[in-house]
Amino acid sequence: MTFEGGVRAALADVQLRGALRQATTLFGDRRGTALASVPDWEGARERARAIKDETLLHLDRYLEQFTSSAERAGARMHWARDAGEACEIIGRIGEVLGARTVVKSKSMATEEIHLNAALARRGIEPIETDLGEYIIQLAGETPSHIVVPAIHKTKAQIAALFAEKLGIAPTDDAAALTAAARQALRRRFAEADIGISGVNFAVAETGTILILENEGNARLTTSLPRTHIALMGIEKVIPRFADLEVFLQLLPRSGTGQVLTAYQSLLTGVKRRPEDEGPDELHIVLLDNGRSRMLASPVTRQSLACIRCGACLNACPVYRQIGGHAYDSVYPGPIGAILTPQLIGIERAAHLPYASSLCGACRDVCPVKIDIPALLLHLRAQVIEQRAGKSRLLERVAFRCYAAVMARPRLYEWTMRVARILRIVPPLPAWTKWRDLRPLAPRSFREEWRVGLRDEGVS
Amino acid sequence: MRVSLFVTCLADQIWPSAAIGAVRVLRRVGCSVEFDDRQTCCGQPAFNTGYRAEARALARRFIEIFEAADADAIVSPSGSCTAMVHHYHDLFEDVAWRARAKAVAERTYELSTFLVNRLGVADVGASFAGRLTWHDACHGLRDLGLKSEPRRLLRHVRGAELVELPNAESCCGFGGTFSVKHPEISVAMLDEKVEAIEAAGVDAVVSGDASCLMQIGGRLSRRGSSVRALHLADVLASTA
Numbered sequence: 001m002t003f004e005g006g007v008r009a010a011l012a013d014v015q016l017r018g019a020l021r022q023a024t025t026l027f028g029d030r031r032g033t034a035l036a037s038v039p040d041w042e043g044a045r046e047r048a049r050a051i052k053d054e055t056l057l058h059l060d061r062y063l064e065q066f067t068s069s070a071e072r073a074g075a076r077m078h079w080a081r082d083a084g085e086a087c088e089i090i091g092r093i094g095e096v097l098g099a100r101t102v103v104k105s106k107s108m109a110t111e112e113i114h115l116n117a118a119l120a121r122r123g124i125e126p127i128e129t130d131l132g133e134y135i136i137q138l139a140g141e142t143p144s145h146i147v148v149p150a151i152h153k154t155k156a157q158i159a160a161l162f163a164e165k166l167g168i169a170p171t172d173d174a175a176a177l178t179a180a181a182r183q184a185l186r187r188r189f190a191e192a193d194i195g196i197s198g199v200n201f202a203v204a205e206t207g208t209i210l211i212l213e214n215e216g217n218a219r220l221t222t223s224l225p226r227t228h229i230a231l232m233g234i235e236k237v238i239p240r241f242a243d244l245e246v247f248l249q250l251l252p253r254s255g256t257g258q259v260l261t262a263y264q265s266l267l268t269g270v271k272r273r274p275e276d277e278g279p280d281e282l283h284i285v286l287l288d289n290g291r292s293r294m295l296a297s298p299v300t301r302q303s304l305a306c307i308r309c310g311a312c313l314n315a316c317p318v319y320r321q322i323g324g325h326a327y328d329s330v331y332p333g334p335i336g337a338i339l340t341p342q343l344i345g346i347e348r349a350a351h352l353p354y355a356s357s358l359c360g361a362c363r364d365v366c367p368v369k370i371d372i373p374a375l376l377l378h379l380r381a382q383v384i385e386q387r388a389g390k391s392r393l394l395e396r397v398a399f400r401c402y403a404a405v406m407a408r409p410r411l412y413e414w415t416m417r418v419a420r421i422l423r424i425v426p427p428l429p430a431w432t433k434w435r436d437l438r439p440l441a442p443r444s445f446r447e448e449w450r451v452g453l454r455d456e457g458v459s
Numbered sequence: 460m461r462v463s464l465f466v467t468c469l470a471d472q473i474w475p476s477a478a479i480g481a482v483r484v485l486r487r488v489g490c491s492v493e494f495d496d497r498q499t500c501c502g503q504p505a506f507n508t509g510y511r512a513e514a515r516a517l518a519r520r521f522i523e524i525f526e527a528a529d530a531d532a533i534v535s536p537s538g539s540c541t542a543m544v545h546h547y548h549d550l551f552e553d554v555a556w557r558a559r560a561k562a563v564a565e566r567t568y569e570l571s572t573f574l575v576n577r578l579g580v581a582d583v584g585a586s587f588a589g590r591l592t593w594h595d596a597c598h599g600l601r602d603l604g605l606k607s608e609p610r611r612l613l614r615h616v617r618g619a620e621l622v623e624l625p626n627a628e629s630c631c632g633f634g635g636t637f638s639v640k641h642p643e644i645s646v647a648m649l650d651e652k653v654e655a656i657e658a659a660g661v662d663a664v665v666s667g668d669a670s671c672l673m674q675i676g677g678r679l680s681r682r683g684s685s686v687r688a689l690h691l692a693d694v695l696a697s698t699a
Contacts (some may be wrong), residue, residue: 011643317630321647355641357634357648358507360601374549380509399505403513406468406499407520413496416472430639434646435677438473445466445475446496453482454494 003351006326015154020323023151027314030257031365037259038249048246049369052305055239056295062204062237063286069207073269075282080113082289087118089285090196090229094124097227099193103185105211105218106130107198108146108308109231109287111330112343115196126196127188129217131181138165144324146331147255147310152323185217195221195279199232200251200307202284203241207268209284210244212251214262222267228279230267233287235304247307250367254309290343299378303338305368312362312372318355327355334362338375346382350389353379416444460578462490463530465567467540467669468500470690474669480696481536481570488580497524503543506550507635515550522547522556522563532577533567536692538599538667541569545602569599570692571608571667586617587697589662591689593621594652594675595628596668609667609691616694624655633674646678653678656686663687665694 001009010016035041055062067077080086094102102119104110104126116126116137128137132150136143139161143149150158155172163170168180197218201210209230211218222228238247252258271278294300313319313333324332329340329352337356341349353376362372383389384396405412418424420440431437443451462485470478482492502517521544525533535541544567547560574580591613599605613621632638632648639645652675656664664679664686666672676688 007641007644011647317632317648317651318644321644353509354637355644357597357630357632357637357645359597359630359634361597361628361630364601377507377509380507381511382509384509384511395508399508399510399513402500403502403505403510403516406502406517409497409499412468412499428639430642431677434642434681435649435674436680438673438677440472441475443475445471445478446494448475448479449482449494449496453479456483457486 001328003326003328003355006328007322010322010326015157016152016323017321019152019154020320023148024314024320027148027255027257027310031254031311031314032257034253034257034259038253044246044249045367045369048250048307048367049305051238051243051246052368053302055237056235056301056304059234059237059295062239063234065204065239066202066207066237067286069203069205070209070269070284071207073207074272075207075269075284078283078285080285080287080289083113083287086113086231086285086287086289087115090115090231090283091118091122091124093227093229093283094119094194095122097193099124099227101125101127101188101192102194102196103127103129103189103192103221103225104133105195105197105213105221106133106149107196107231108143108331109198109233110196111143112289113231113287115231127185127192129185129189129215129221130213131178131215131217134181134185135161138162142325142330144332145310145313146308146333146335147313152325189220189224192225194227194229195223195225196229196231197222199230199236199284201244201247202232202237203244204237204239206241208241209267211265211267212261212263213265214256214258216263219263219265222265223277223279226279227281227283228267229283229285231285231287233289234291235306251307251309254311254365254367294342299375300342302370303342303375305370306335306339307368308335309367311365311367315361315365316356317359317361318357327352334372334376335370338370338372338379341379341382346379346386347388350383353377353383413444413446416440460490460532461530462492462532462534462573463525463528464492464494465498465501465525465533465535465540465544466494467535467537469540469669469673470536473673474690476696477536477669477690477692480690480692481534483696484570484574484583484585484692485534487584488574488578490578493528493530495524495528501540501543503540504635506543506546511550518547518550518560519556522559525563525567526559531566532573533563534570534573535567536570536667536690537669538569538596538603538605539670541567542598542602569603569605569667571612572603572605575608575611581611582615583612583695585615585695585697586619586699587694588618588699590620590622590660591663591665591694592624592656592659592661593627594624594631594656594664594666594671596666596671597630599667600628605667609665612691612695613665616697619694622659622661624652624659626652626655631671631674633670635670638674645674649674649678653682653684657682657684661686663689663694665689665691667691
């Protein structure tokens, strides 16, 4: 579906809009309350950003350090240039192990590489175990939010889905719905050959990966099956274990408005003694997929500071109206509008930088202070320069004329005067269908200035 | 204090009362006001749509014109266009132009910040009978950090009562070309704003940018609402 089509469908969906308004307001309010418990929120943002900037400047070094630390702890490391390579690496591991089913905890990186479809093609069944992801997998949909994948669904819709797919009696009791999902998933955990997770942070000095979650499903995914595969973008690495302190203050508060998520799993390598918990095999797949391109310039580099909290989605007035699916992008909302064009190429996502009113609410809430509006403007300039996306012939001509007229004050004044006298109204049905268009003033300011304002009451 | 007025093309052609009001208020508090009629548009529509070359040409013009102004400050009845001037240096790689852009930006103020922060004035001697609410225009609020200044000025207007909107800081959906590129999203955002304004039981919604006022006012009148859209300078200039 085109962006315009997706937008129209979303705006016409009363249930979707109700769900979005409720959820984004709730998360925004909760975030506000949670911030208050940090004595110096601005200072924490500054520190986090400084850590990210420093890491990204020396990413090669920190990745090598992380790789050797993780290998020392027993992990096997894999490097994937793009989505295809990452799917191939993970699929091969599955085939070698003769895996039939894998359980997955929530991971946007696996969405980015379309891992589920790749596994299914190899005859390996992926099962999402995060409740939201499980819901959308049952519904045959994609996540519409990077933290709350089923944010677009109402409780009634989920109840109907579970009644149909899980064969339970229709109920609007959230606890009963959750229990039904848990029961269905326990069996899948027990029989799974592999657990696949994402990574929130990867510590270079210790080789530790950190996974934040609220349901315990990520802990089961990473400890119950004998093999754990963790997929991480190369930007997830941070230098020191102590750096987690600031990120753990920022991420849960920004994302779900929690002081801390219910579970924080710090995983270092494989299990060492038989009585330990953890997998026998740990594979860590490092994914580039366009990220190293973003390192090239300081403007685009900040995109890699993102910790995927989702605060910008909740704060975005555009996302609030249209939800995630309309963007037609794995990563929706403001962060998606800057990430996706850089990941998949501007010509394939030229609409995204324009899916914003540039209000700046995203920049205000970003815990690592990414200047999203500046990046949107940067990408818009790229769209125009590279002639990406749809033809903008009329727009190009219009801006040429605009610039030519505005560079000549007399021409500007006469153009406007003629338009006013002849009552030439620009043909803007996109405006006038919903809004009255304020007419040109009977006299412009500069005319008022000349006919009396200049000398009025000057003492 | 000598002020050079940066009128903005929107105020010039569509909302001249905002610029006229700004001149009168500035004179009332003791400033002399000059206006250089070579000025046109700051280039923001081009910049925001991705047309950097066009924006850069207009930025150069603006810098040259206002460098020539023999004034202590450049003042504009628009937070958005003031913010654009503050972004000018991003348009240039050339060090000399960046420095010139920064020097002009340093002297460029939005009206309410100029009155409150530079001149230390809160009461401009205005009177206006009615219940008012303030809409925070995004670029003024988030790029320039102006939030308390316009409210302070409005609270000192005799006869006016200021009430807060629950979503005062939410975007009205204008966003320049966004309003016509994505009109349905723009109007969905706008309707949340307009519903809150109607629920507030006010006589007028006041803002610091003619662009937001065109958007909000255009929807209010289309809905047959009696709430008026007024520029801050309209209210501050009023002595009725």
